[in-house]
Amino acid sequence: MNPNPSSPMRLSPFTSQRRRLPLGPWVQGGLAGALIVLVAVLLLMPEALAAQGAGTAQARQMRHFWHVFAAYAIAWLLLFGWAVSIARRIRKVEEKLDRDP
């Protein structure tokens, strides 16, 4: 039997501001920054790859660049989507806990 069932802290030790998980801003802020950098890298990629393949047979394979771009973009969209969904879940629960302490 719970020795102190009336204590909300006993049942949900996540409501205090001190213990609140700052996961949403961490995840969203960090990954948004990383995504911006990655988009910049991907935009620079054609030029860099063309420089590597210039004058060789690989230059004709530049048409395959979009396959590489699509593969990396899909991977990052999926990972970013998962991170955002986790952040939203956490924010939703924390808002509930804050609203009804």
Add this chain to the structure above:
Amino acid sequence: MSLRTVRWAGVTLGALGVGLTLLFHWQVFFWVPTEASMGIVQRIFYIHLPGAWIAFLAFGIVAICSAVYLWLGDDKVDQAARAAAEGGLIFTTIVLTSGPLWGKIAWGTWWTWEPRLTLTLLLWFIYVGYFMVRNSTDNAERGKRFAAVVGIVGALNIPLIHMSVQWFRSLHPQPVVARPDGPNLHPDMLTTLLTALLAWTLVFFSLFLFRYAAARLESAEELRALTRASKAAGDEVPVP
């Protein structure tokens, strides 16, 4: 493990993972040599193989946690299994999308029903089924038990996928890293691959821990709502 520890472990792993991810993207696009026969499209390899490795790792965690859940009935272990299954599904989707984008150039076709591809698609369906089974019953405990069984059975597919290129005639290439005589890769390619593996493993564990923390918070909130409802009805308060 307390939620505070989970939080800091997740933040630390995430920061390291994102940093290494930026490094491996630089390696992939500006440093590593271009493969001679396939050209640029071979660079998909640096997300395809780590994606597969993490999918197997995630589903291994699902199987172990599911077995422990069936044995002990501890909800925390089930929450860890669910968090790992989500990650496994994400990374299997990455494998199943990056593979055809590579295969269209390398093999001339988006998809072929050869053993490794077919078994990987089967793995994806098994873990979609894991979530469907979880939510298919009104009794949440029963749904968790059914899902745990699916999680264990689904993991049996992983060794089959790994060995399929050796056991069956397969269009998919033989392993280039996990070989008895050592990796068969240019040293720069191997370095890039290992950086990518480490980066995404850290990113996976970071998001896995955050997802686990979210599940713990949701459980705490549900328990609190239940307690409030019980008190309002004058019933005995459930013990956490």
